[in-house]
Amino acid sequence: MRSVHLSKQLKRLKSSKVFITGAAGFIGSHITKFLVQQGCEIHALVRPDAGLHRIQRLLSSLHLIQANLEDQDKIKDELKKIKPDTAIHLAWTTNPEDYWKTTENLTLLQASINLAKNLADSGCKKLMITGTCFEYDTTLGILSETNAIKPKSLYAACKYALFSALEPFCKQQEIQFIWPRFFYLYGPFENEKRFVPKIIVSLLEGKQAVNPPGVLVRDYLHVEDAAKAAAELLKSDLTGPVNIGSGTPVYLKDLMEIIGEILKKKELIKFKNHPISLDDPILILSDNRKLTENTDWKPQYDLRTGLENTIQWWKKNGTS
Secondary structure, X not given: OHHHHHHHHXXXXXXXXXXXXXXXXXXXXXXXXXXXXXXXXXEEEEOOOOOXXXXXXXXXXXXXXXXXXXXXXXXXXXXXXXXXXXXXXXXXXXOOOOOOOOOHHHHHHHHHHHHHHHHHHHOOOEXXXXXXXXXXXXXXXXXXXXXXXXXOOHHHHHHXXXXXXXXXXXHHHOXXXXXXXXXXXXXXXXXXXXXXXXXXXXXXXXXXXXXXOOOOEEEEEEHHHHHHHHHHHHHOOOOEEEEEOOOOEEEHHHHHHHHHHHOOOHHHOOOXXXXXXXXXXXXXXXXXXXXXXXXXXXXXOOHHHHHHHHHHHHHHHOOO
């Protein structure tokens, strides 16, 4: 039933010729799956050393291009052959341990600008590049697309610098430019070092779960719903920043306890008093009205059903 529903919603993308980077990543693999279901002609750029486990079942439906994002000469030649009408750029550094501060962000900033220029030269007229909620001044709590910008990390600063450069460039080139800003995502195929899978794996192994300050409130959205939102944006006439989040606040304490209840290991959830960093706002929540009022997007999962789905995936697949 789910695939039939998606077919109705994404029918306008059926004839699209799509160039996508980051297809083998956490978010990109789910977006790619939606596009495959629509019969799109998909040309996916993947690093030569990229793990393809997330898209293993999709490989027969993809045209793979193995190259690093910095290899723009090769990419330019490929784009001249493909002539995509739509491009989705998701590839970025995502190592949970250092993506905030690694200088690779600067390399990717320049490579992304070069990619946009090559896409324009190839005749591409729709470009989606993923941003982040951390571009905003997160001390404001509830964040809308009109809020002040105040990135606090090299990662967020490079994302916003890319947006600032490409918004006027795409307008000049008459390219529809869409900049989804993702909030907190979770779901199948997430890196096991990140918050939600780390808790799940700990409990599955009978270990005590990590315990950040439970009073923190965040905006969590299942990755399938985030991918579906991105696909809806591709159907729309929207441009510029668009928040992709649930719009529903959740205490981290409650999220952890729900995982404990589902796994019947709530006793392994322990909370201690941790000092809260001044750089760690109490509340980070999306105002997602631009998305919900201008597209047909509706999330499929609430927090509990999303966590149940994610837990079942980890039980079946283990660490990636």
